[in-house]
Amino acid sequence: MAILEGLLQGSSAFPLLVAALLLLLAYLYAAGNGSTEKGKEPPGPKRLPILGNLLQLDLQKPYETLCELSKTYGSVFTVHFGPQKIVILSGYKTVKEALVSRAEEFGDRGVSPIFKELNNGHGLIFTNGDQWKEMRRFALTNLRDFGMGKKSSEEKIIEETRYLSDVFDTFKGKAFDTTQPVNYAVSNIISSIVYGSRFEYSDPRFKDMVNRANEQIRLGGTPAIQLYNMFPFLGPLLKNWRRLKSKSKEHIEEMRKLIKELQDTMNPHEQRGFVDSFLMRKQKVEVSVAFPLLVAALLLLLAYLYATGNGSTEKGKEPPGPKRLPILGNLLQLDLQKPYETLCEFSKKYGSIFTVHFGPQKMVVLAGYKTVKEALVSHADEFGDRANVPIFMDLYKGLGIVFSNGDNWKEMRRFALSNLRDFGMGKKGSEEKIIEETQYLSEVFESFKGKAFDTTQTVNYAASNIISSIVYGSRFEYGDSRFKDMVHRANENIRLEGSASIHLYNMFPWLGPVLRNWRKLISTTKEHFEEIRKLIKELQDSVNPHEQRGLVDCFLMRKQKVEESGQKETFFHQENMVISVAHLFAAGTDTTGTTVRWGLLLMAKYPHIQDRVQEEIDRVIGGRQPVVEDRKSLPYTDAVIHETQRFANIVPMSLPHTTSCDVHLQGYFIKKGTTVIPLLTSVLRDESEWAKPYVFHPEHFLDDQGRFIKRDAFMPFSAGRRVCLGESLARMELFLFFTSLLQRFRFTASPGVLEDELDLTPTVGLTLNPSPHKLCAISRI
Numbered sequence: 022m023a024i025l026e027g028l029l030q031g032s033s034a035f036p037l038l039v040a041a042l043l044l045l046l047a048y049l050y051a052a053g054n055g056s057t058e059k060g061k062e063p064p065g066p067k068r069l070p071i072l073g074n075l076l077q078l079d080l081q082k083p084y085e086t087l088c089e090l091s092k093t094y095g096s097v098f099t100v101h102f103g104p105q106k107i108v109i110l111s112g113y114k115t116v117k118e119a120l121v122s123r124a125e126e127f128g129d130r131g132v133s134p135i136f137k138e139l140n141n142g143h144g145l146i147f148t149n150g151d152q153w154k155e156m157r158r159f160a161l162t163n164l165r166d167f168g169m170g171k172k173s174s175e176e177k178i179i180e181e182t183r184y185l186s187d188v189f190d191t192f193k194g195k196a197f198d199t200t201q202p203v204n205y206a207v208s209n210i211i212s213s214i215v216y217g218s219r220f221e222y223s224d225p226r227f228k229d230m231v232n233r234a235n236e237q238i239r240l241g242g243t244p245a246i247q248l249y250n251m252f253p254f255l256g257p258l259l260k261n262w263r264r265l266k267s268k269s270k271e272h273i274e275e276m277r278k279l280i281k282e283l284q285d286t287m288n289p290h291e292q293r294g295f296v297d298s299f300l301m302r303k304q305k306v307e308v309s310v311a312f313p314l315l316v317a318a319l320l321l322l323l324a325y326l327y328a329t330g331n332g333s334t335e336k337g338k339e340p341p342g343p344k345r346l347p348i349l350g351n352l353l354q355l356d357l358q359k360p361y362e363t364l365c366e367f368s369k370k371y372g373s374i375f376t377v378h379f380g381p382q383k384m385v386v387l388a389g390y391k392t393v394k395e396a397l398v399s400h401a402d403e404f405g406d407r408a409n410v411p412i413f414m415d416l417y418k419g420l421g422i423v424f425s426n427g428d429n430w431k432e433m434r435r436f437a438l439s440n441l442r443d444f445g446m447g448k449k450g451s452e453e454k455i456i457e458e459t460q461y462l463s464e465v466f467e468s469f470k471g472k473a474f475d476t477t478q479t480v481n482y483a484a485s486n487i488i489s490s491i492v493y494g495s496r497f498e499y500g501d502s503r504f505k506d507m508v509h510r511a512n513e514n515i516r517l518e519g520s521a522s523i524h525l526y527n528m529f530p531w532l533g534p535v536l537r538n539w540r541k542l543i544s545t546t547k548e549h550f551e552e553i554r555k556l557i558k559e560l561q562d563s564v565n566p567h568e569q570r571g572l573v574d575c576f577l578m579r580k581q582k583v584e585e586s587g588q589k590e591t592f593f594h595q596e597n598m599v600i601s602v603a604h605l606f607a608a609g610t611d612t613t614g615t616t617v618r619w620g621l622l623l624m625a626k627y628p629h630i631q632d633r634v635q636e637e638i639d640r641v642i643g644g645r646q647p648v649v650e651d652r653k654s655l656p657y658t659d660a661v662i663h664e665t666q667r668f669a670n671i672v673p674m675s676l677p678h679t680t681s682c683d684v685h686l687q688g689y690f691i692k693k694g695t696t697v698i699p700l701l702t703s704v705l706r707d708e709s710e711w712a713k714p715y716v717f718h719p720e721h722f723l724d725d726q727g728r729f730i731k732r733d734a735f736m737p738f739s740a741g742r743r744v745c746l747g748e749s750l751a752r753m754e755l756f757l758f759f760t761s762l763l764q765r766f767r768f769t770a771s772p773g774v775l776e777d778e779l780d781l782t783p784t785v786g787l788t789l790n791p792s793p794h795k796l797c798a799i800s801r802i
C-alpha cells in the first residue's frame with residue numbers, strides 16, 4: 022500500500038471515506054467462481070474484493086508480473102486490475118489464435134478511462150466501430166499515398182539518415198545521449214507524411230512536440246495512471262493524471278495551430294500530406310453556415326440569368342406547376358405550417374399531377390384518388406421507392422424500414438412483417454393483447470371520475486404497449502418513467518420531423534446548425550437510440566434460444582446465426598435492428614394513438630353520432646368485452662371508425678416516394694429520382710369520391726340499408742409497395758380501443774365548453790394531431 026500513499030497526494034478525508042465504504046461493501050461481495058452459464062472463465066490468481074489483484078501486481082512493470090502469473094495459470098488467464106476484470110493472452114500460439122484466427126472477436130479496442138477521457142471517442146487508436154474503421158481506412162490510404170511502401174518514403178528516410186548522421190558527427194566520437202536526435206529523426210518521417218514536411222532538429226516547436234508526445238506515452242504507462250484506470254474517482258488526486266491532462270491539452274492546442282497554418286496555405290491542387298487530404302475531405306462533407314450562404318448569394322446573383330424553364334424535356338412534357346423563384350422555388354407560396362393545404366389548392370389549378378419546388382428541390386405531387394391509385398398501385402414498382410430526404414438520411418442513414426430502399430428495405434420489411442404476424446398482427450395473439458390493454462386504459466379513464474382530462478398520454482401509452490409487446494415481448498406500466506420518456510421522445514420526433522423549420526432544412530440542409538428543431542431532433546434521436554440499445558441489451562442478456570418473446574429476440578437469433586456462419590454481408594446487424602425497432606415503435610405509437618384520440622374528440626363534438634354508436638354497441642354486444650368478430654355486426658360503429666380515419670387524415674402527404682426510373686404518367690414525363698408526394702389529403706377529400714368531403718359524415722361508409730360499405734378512396738394507410746406495414750394491426754387496435762371505450766364511457770367536452778367550441782383544427786407534425794383539449798369520460802356502467 023506504500024505505493025498508494027505515494028500516489029495520493031494532498032489526500033483529503035473524502036477519498037478515505039469512499040475507500041472505507043468500499044472496503045465495507047467488500048465483505049458483502051462474493052468473488053464468483055469463474056463459471057457462467059455459457060462456460061468456464063479463464064482461471065487466475067485469487068483476488069481481493071475491489072482491489073482485485075492490485076497488491077500482487079508490480080505496477081512499475083506489470084508485464085513482468087503477468088509473465089510470472091502465466092507460468093501458474095497458463096496461456097489464457099484472468100487478472101483483476103482493481104475491480105476491472107482483464108483476460109491475459111500469453112505465448113505465441115494463444116496470441117496468434119486470438120488476434121489472427123479470431124480477428125473479429127478480439128479486434129475491438131478496450132478503451133481505458135484515461136484514453137476515453139483524453140480522446141473523447143475521436144481519432145484512431147482508442148476508438149471502435151465505424152469511427153475507427155473510417156479513420157483507419159483514411160489513415161492507411163494516406164500513409165500509402167504519401168509515402169508508406171513507396172519510393173518517396175524511402176527517399177525521405179534516406180534524407181533523414183543524413184541529417185541524423187550529421188548530428189552524430191558533431192560529437193566527434195565523444196559520448197552523448199542518443200535519445201533526442203534519434204527521436205527527432207523518426208518523428209520527421211511521420212511528420213512529413215502527416216504535415217507534408219520535416220522539421221529542423223533545432224526548431225523549438227518541433228522539439229516541444231516530440232518531447233510532449235514522448236512524455237505523454239511515458240505518463241500513460243505510469244503506476245498512477247494505471248491506478249486511475251482502475252479507480253477513476255482518484256483522478257484529481259494524482260499528480261501524473263493532472264500532468265497528463267495538461268500536456269495533452271497543450272499538445273492538441275499546438276496541433277490545432279499547425280493544422281491551421283496548413284489550412285491557410287492549402288492548395289486544392291496539391292495535397293502535401295495527411296492533414297491536407299483530411300481538410301479537403303472535411304471541407305467536402307462539412308457544410309458550414311458561411312459557405313452555403315456565400316453559395317446562396319452567388320446563386321441569387323446567377324438567378325437573374327436563369328430561365329425558369331418551360332417544363333419540357335426531350336423525353337416529354339413535365340407536369341405543370343406554379344411559377345417559381347430561383348433557388349427559393351415556390352417557398353413563398355407554400356404554407357409551411359400546413360403544406361398539404363397549399364398543395365390541395367394548387368391541384369385545383371394545375372390538375373392531379375403537378376410540379377412544386379420546395380426551395381431548389383423539385384417534387385411531383387399526385388392528387389386525387391384516381392391518380393394516386395394509378396401511380397402507387399398500377400405503377401407500384403416505378404413509384405415504390407422512398408425519397409432521399411435530408412433529415413431522414415441524417416437520422417436513419419438509409420437503415421431500418423421506413424426510410425430505406427433496395428435490399429435493406431426488402432429484408433427489413435419482410436422480417437418485420439413475418440414477425441408482426443408471428444407475434445400477433447392479424448391473429449388471436451394481438452387481439453388478446455389489445456383487449457388486455459383496453460382494460461388498463463379504461464382503469465385510467467375511470468380514475469378521473471368524470472372530470473375533464475387530457476387523453477394524449479394514456480392513449481399513446483396504450484397504443485405503444487401493443488407494438489412494444491410485439492417488438493420487445495412485453496408491455497410497460499404506464500407509470501414507468503423510461504417508457505414514458507420513450508413514448509414522449511417518439512412523438513416529439515414525429516412532431517419535429519413535420520415542423521416548418523425541418524421542411525426548411527430539407528430544402529437547404531446547410532441551414533441545419535442554425536435551426537433549433539434540427540439540433541433538437543438530432544439529439545433526441547441519439548438519446549432514443551441509446552435507450553433502445555439498452556433495452557435490446559437487456560433482452561440479449563436474458564435471451565432463451567427456445568422461447569422467442571418478440572421481434573427483438575428473433576432479430577438477435579438471426580444476427581447470431583449470420584455471425585456464426587461467418588457471412589460478412591448481412592442486413593442483420595445491430596444498427597439495422599435499433600433503427601427498425603425505432604421505426605416500428607414510432608410508427609405504431611403516434612398514428613394509432615392519434616386516431617383513437619380523434620375518434621373520442623369527434624364523439625364529444627357530435628353527441629348524436631355517439632348516441633347511435635352506443636345504441637348499436639349496447640344492442641349487439643351488451644356488457645361483454647367486444648372482440649374483432651363483432652365488427653361485422655356493428656356497421657355503424659365501423660363506419661364511424663372509418664370516417665374518423667378519413668376525416669382526421671392523420672398522414673396528409675403520406676411519406677415521400679421517389680421514382681425508381683423514368684416514368685410517363687397521364688401524358689407527363691417524370692424523371693427517375695424525382696421526389697413524389699402522394700397527397701393522401703386529396704384522396705380522402707376527393708370531391709368526386711365523397712358526398713361531403715369536408716364534413717364528418719359516417720354515412721360515407723353506409724349503404725341505403727345501413728350496411729357497411731368499403732370505399733376504394735379510403736386510403737389513410739396509403740397503397741402499393743410502401744403501404745403501411747402495420748395496417749391490419751392498426752385496424753384491429755382502432756376497432757377494439759374505440760368500441761371498448763365507447764361501451765364503458767360517454768365522452769363529453771369539459772364543463773362549460775360547448776360542443777361547437779371543440780376545435781377540430783389539427784396541430785401539424787409529420788402526422789396531424791388534435792389540438793390540445795380535455796374530455797370528460799363519464800362511466801356508463
Ligand code: HEM
Pocket residue numbers: 407422423424434441488604605608609610612613616671672675676677699737738739740742743744745746747748750751
Ligand atoms: C392509424 C394508424 C396508422 C396509419 C394511418 C398509418 C399510415 C401510414 C402511412 C400513410 C404510411 C406511408 C406509406 C407510404 O409510404 O406511402 C405508413 C408507413 C408505415 N407504417 Fe403505418 N400507419 C398506421 C399504423 C401503423 C402501425 C401500428 C405500425 C406498426 C407496425 C405501422 C408501421 C408502418 C411502417 C413500418 C411503415 C413504413 C412502410 C415502408 O416504408 O415500407 N403503421 N403508415
